[in-house]
Amino acid sequence: MKFSFESLLNAGGSRLTYGLLNLRILGWILYGFTRPGILVPSQILSQVIRIGVQAIPMASLVSLSVGFILAMQSSTELGKMGADSFIPDLVSLSLMRELGPLLVAIIVVGRSGSAVAAELGTMKVNEEIEALRVMAIDPIRYLVVPRFIALMIMLPCMTIFGNCVGLVGGWAVCTLEMGMPSSFYIMRAMQRPELWDLFSGLIKTAVFAHIIITIACYQGLNVEGGAEGVGRATTSAVVYSILWIIIADTILTGLFYFVL
Amino acid sequence: MSPTPKKTNPSSDVILEVKDLVQSYNGRAVLNGLNFKVRKGETFVIMGGSGCGKTTLLRILIGAQKPTSGSVHLFGEDITKASSQELDRIRLRFGMNFQFGALFQSMTVGENIALPLQEHSQVDPSLIEMIVKMKLELVGLTGFENFKPSELSGGMRKRVGLARALALDPELLFSDEPTSGLDPVMTAVVDQLTLDSTRKIGVTAVVVSHDMTSCFRIATHMLMLGNGPRQGEIIAEGTPDEIRANPDPFLQQFVRGEADGPIAFRLSQDDYLKHLLQEG
Ligand SMILES: Nc1ncnc2c1ncn2[C@@H]1O[C@H](COP(=O)(O)OP(=O)(O)OP(=O)(O)O)[C@@H](O)[C@H]1O
Ligand SMILES: [Mg+2]
Numbered sequence: 001m002k003f004s005f006e007s008l009l010n011a012g013g014s015r016l017t018y019g020l021l022n023l024r025i026l027g028w029i030l031y032g033f034t035r036p037g038i039l040v041p042s043q044i045l046s047q048v049i050r051i052g053v054q055a056i057p058m059a060s061l062v063s064l065s066v067g068f069i070l071a072m073q074s075s076t077e078l079g080k081m082g083a084d085s086f087i088p089d090l091v092s093l094s095l096m097r098e099l100g101p102l103l104v105a106i107i108v109v110g111r112s113g114s115a116v117a118a119e120l121g122t123m124k125v126n127e128e129i130e131a132l133r134v135m136a137i138d139p140i141r142y143l144v145v146p147r148f149i150a151l152m153i154m155l156p157c158m159t160i161f162g163n164c165v166g167l168v169g170g171w172a173v174c175t176l177e178m179g180m181p182s183s184f185y186i187m188r189a190m191q192r193p194e195l196w197d198l199f200s201g202l203i204k205t206a207v208f209a210h211i212i213i214t215i216a217c218y219q220g221l222n223v224e225g226g227a228e229g230v231g232r233a234t235t236s237a238v239v240y241s242i243l244w245i246i247i248a249d250t251i252l253t254g255l256f257y258f259v260l
Numbered sequence: 261m262s263p264t265p266k267k268t269n270p271s272s273d274v275i276l277e278v279k280d281l282v283q284s285y286n287g288r289a290v291l292n293g294l295n296f297k298v299r300k301g302e303t304f305v306i307m308g309g310s311g312c313g314k315t316t317l318l319r320i321l322i323g324a325q326k327p328t329s330g331s332v333h334l335f336g337e338d339i340t341k342a343s344s345q346e347l348d349r350i351r352l353r354f355g356m357n358f359q360f361g362a363l364f365q366s367m368t369v370g371e372n373i374a375l376p377l378q379e380h381s382q383v384d385p386s387l388i389e390m391i392v393k394m395k396l397e398l399v400g401l402t403g404f405e406n407f408k409p410s411e412l413s414g415g416m417r418k419r420v421g422l423a424r425a426l427a428l429d430p431e432l433l434f435s436d437e438p439t440s441g442l443d444p445v446m447t448a449v450v451d452q453l454t455l456d457s458t459r460k461i462g463v464t465a466v467v468v469s470h471d472m473t474s475c476f477r478i479a480t481h482m483l484m485l486g487n488g489p490r491q492g493e494i495i496a497e498g499t500p501d502e503i504r505a506n507p508d509p510f511l512q513q514f515v516r517g518e519a520d521g522p523i524a525f526r527l528s529q530d531d532y533l534k535h536l537l538q539e540g
Pocket of ligand 1: 290312
């Protein structure tokens with residue numbers, strides 16, 4: 001049987017289910033590597049800035065706070081057992097494996113996922129999506145794929161950056177408040193995590209990025225019924241993204257815990 | 261006489277052929293078994309009252325919507341059965357001017373017009389910029405390249421939509437009420453643009469309109485869709501002269517723009533009086 005990427009590009013014809021959206025994104029990305037001009041770097045870059053770079057201040061603030069919180073909360077309990085020296089381990093492990101990916105993803109859902117759903121939804125209501133189709137420009141290639149690639153690149157970067165900012169938060173509490181030497185904090189925080197701890201977090205991040213952007217685009221492209229529909233789609237995008245992020249997180253954590 | 265007439269085969273210059281087209285929404289037939297043909301070089305005007313299904317018809321003709329039943333042959337291919345790839349190929353040959361513009365709000369006027377050129381032609385950017393300027397000049401909007409659609413008036417948006425539809429120099433232009441919301445001078449300008457495109461460049465135009473002056477100015481062929489009790493059927497079709505001469509009261513009311521007549525938008529004045537007195 002002959003298989004071509006082209007057949008993925010229009011899988012399902014005019015219907016657009018969530019599964020078909022994923023197939024078509026995959027098709028366009030694979031197709032884009034074989035043919036220049038399909039993936040436009042300037043568009044991907046502008047999306048990187050809009051849905052990634054502009055969310056960094058908020059993600060940093062949250063990560064910094066989480067670093068503070070983790071260090072303060074653990075110091076009370078670990079301090080009772082005289083295990084103060086484990087605080088840096090705890091901060092860096094929980095950030096890398098769990099809290100960094102999760103919190104940055106949730107910030108990005110609220111800031112960028114909702115924006116993408118609202119933007120595509122408004123375009124649908126304005127017949128802009130229709131106009132693209134009539135000009136023989138595939139909306140998935142032109143609108144969805146650049147956003148998809150941008151978030152798949154940016155969410156891991158933002159998560160790593162957020163982890164670093166969180167570690168700074170933990171450091172501030174440990175050194176300024178508990179009098180731990182900076183060198184000790186840095187040594188423990190850097191030495192304890194293995195490469196896998198970082199990777200397991202980044203695997204989660206990649207899955208979260210996929211969830212966020214596909215759900216936002218799917219909700220946006222399927223808007224019906226004017227401004228009210230746009231509002232509903234935006235809400236759904238946020239609610240479903242968070243729901244699926246938490247479910248995916250549970251499954252992945254379970255997988256890493258029991259299987260690997 | 262030669263037994264084989266060669267080039268005057270009438271079916272060869274048919275660009276668009278609609279057969280038994282039906283579109284119903286929730287069991288209500290908005291278009292009910294339409295049949296018509298558009299030939300190369302014609303300016304085919306579709307008239308009809310508000311809500312009679314003109315936009316719906318255009319959406320079906322451009323393949324944006326699948327009809328409930330019937331077929332639409334565009335450039336000889338049935339677009340109701342075409343795959344997306346085939347549709348895209350056909351779509352490069354026509355332009356569509358939407359009723360409400362459908363401009364990309366996030367882009368400037370210039371970028372809107374440049375987009376089809378960037379996507380579908382290998383022309384270099386400086387030439388694209390020039391073509392954009394030319395198209396804007398055509399619709400009387402020189403100097404507005406860097407405006408966002410939200411900074412334009414409704415009529416200006418319509419003209420940008422028209423410029424965008426003409427960007428790739430299509431063989432066939434669909435235009436949904438290109439002159440509604442324009443002042444008389446601009447209406448004349450847009451009509452002249454349609455005339456120039458069709459008569460001089462040879463573009464075929466399918467124009468929806470209910471501005472009678474404008475209709476008779478540009479049309480070479482007219483089609484009137486019915487609404488109310490005659491929803492979904494073709495009331496009359498023919499050249500402008502045939503339409504003027506057609507005695508159908510429904511058509512004549514529309515052409516003359518009279519409030520009373522068979523078009524049941526409201527009760528007639530007598531019925532209205534009776535209706536009021538009965539209630540009282
Ligand atoms: N998606 C839809 N679902 C249900 N009914 C629809 C839908 N789209 C259009 N209609 C109905 O079809 C009819 C024709 O609508 P259409 O937009 O084609 O009218 P129109 O002739 O373009 O009117 P106007 O001159 O006011 O633009 C209307 O009665 C409308 O209620
Ligand atoms: Mg209409």
